[in-house]
Amino acid sequence: MAASAINPIEQFSISPLVSIQIAGRDFSFTNSSLYMVLAVAIVCVLMMIGANGGAGIPGRLQSLAEMVYEFVAGMVRSAAGEQGMAFFPMVFCLFMFILICNLVGLVPHAFSVTSHIIVTVSLALLVFCTVIVVGVAKHGLHFFKLFVPSGVPWYILPLVVAIEIISFLTRPLSHSVRLFANMLAGHIVLNVFGGFVVMLLAAGAAVKILAVLPFAMTIGLEALELLVALLQAYVFAMLTCMYINDALHPGH
Amino acid sequence: MDPVAAKYIGAGLAAIGTGAAGIGVGNLFGQFLNGALRNPSAVEGQFARLIFGFAVTEALGIFALLIALLLLFVV
Numbered sequence: 195m196a197a198s199a200i201n202p203i204e205q206f207s208i209s210p211l212v213s214i215q216i217a218g219r220d221f222s223f224t225n226s227s228l229y230m231v232l233a234v235a236i237v238c239v240l241m242m243i244g245a246n247g248g249a250g251i252p253g254r255l256q257s258l259a260e261m262v263y264e265f266v267a268g269m270v271r272s273a274a275g276e277q278g279m280a281f282f283p284m285v286f287c288l289f290m291f292i293l294i295c296n297l298v299g300l301v302p303h304a305f306s307v308t309s310h311i312i313v314t315v316s317l318a319l320l321v322f323c324t325v326i327v328v329g330v331a332k333h334g335l336h337f338f339k340l341f342v343p344s345g346v347p348w349y350i351l352p353l354v355v356a357i358e359i360i361s362f363l364t365r366p367l368s369h370s371v372r373l374f375a376n377m378l379a380g381h382i383v384l385n386v387f388g389g390f391v392v393m394l395l396a397a398g399a400a401v402k403i404l405a406v407l408p409f410a411m412t413i414g415l416e417a418l419e420l421l422v423a424l425l426q427a428y429v430f431a432m433l434t435c436m437y438i439n440d441a442l443h444p445g446h
Numbered sequence: 447m448d449p450v451a452a453k454y455i456g457a458g459l460a461a462i463g464t465g466a467a468g469i470g471v472g473n474l475f476g477q478f479l480n481g482a483l484r485n486p487s488a489v490e491g492q493f494a495r496l497i498f499g500f501a502v503t504e505a506l507g508i509f510a511l512l513i514a515l516l517l518l519f520v521v
Contacts, residue, residue, distance in 0.1 A: 201519065202515075202519055203519045203520055371509065372501075372502075372505040372508075375505065375508045375509050375511075375512045376505060376508050378512060378515075379508045379511045379512050379515060382515050382519070383511075425497065425500075425501045426501065428497075428498075428501075429498060429501040429502065429505075432498060
């Protein structure tokens with residue numbers, strides 16, 4: 195216990211549960227995979243039971259499912275318009291997967307899938323590629339008007355276009371690092387304060403009583419992390435909607 | 447310079463960034479309250495935008511904290 199208190203990075207280590215080697219590559223089923231499957235299972239069970247009844251007077255689960263649906267649908271409609279509703283399933287899946295992964299990761303001793311950049315960057319690149327493919331398929335070369343804002347004087351236009359292109363290309367980076375860094379930093383801070391409790395308890399009788407302080411702090415941080423978990427899932431989905439809006443309506 | 451000392455100095459420098467994000471978040475909520483007290487009826491409609499701005503601003507502070515933590519525990 196003392197060793198894990200000193201090293202707050204240890205909680206993010208990935209270990210293979212079932213070792214699978216295909217053509218010299220590692221395809222092992224790891225603890226990360228296990229928690230991803232768990233998150234997907236939770237989402238599926240929640241939505242299937244919630245959406246199954248269709249009762250006139252909704253029960254708790256049905257209300258929950260309907261509220262989440264309405265929430266995401268409202269977000270897509272306000273950010274990407276009625277056309278954007280074609281992408282509602284994608285945004286909803288992303289939102290639910292990230293939300294449940296974040297929340298499952300908050301359970302003590304659980305593994306937080308979204309605190310690994312490889313997971314978040316995959317999701318962000320999925321959105322990025324979708325935006326480019328949909329934009330080019332729908333508007334052809336017209337899509338690249340996204341980089342040329344109207345009403346800009348010609349002499350600063352090259353600079354503005356360069357900035358627009360750079361900001362477009364760095365989108366997957368900021369999109370993924372935002373989620374990953376929030377989860378990683380939050381879990382490290384929680385672990386550091388948890389480590390303080392262990393250290394103070396081990397220190398001796400006189401200072402043992404002080405362990406209450408970092409413990410109270412840990413509870414407060416856990417509440418903050420709950421907010422961050424919800425918020426980051428919302429922000430990820432919201433940004434996805436905005437990027438899809440760019441693909442559907444290029445040219446400002 | 448001793449690499450370990452340089453590591454800790456770097457972590458301290460990176461932590462300055464969290465203060466800068468603090469300025470941003472404070473500015474955000476201050477300006478929001480400023481507007482909200484002038485026109486309280488608009489608060490409901492802008493709350494989602496406030497939270498969104500908070501998350502995006504706060505993320506930059508988290509990036510700085512991340513660099514500091516990586517320097518402390520990983521490098």
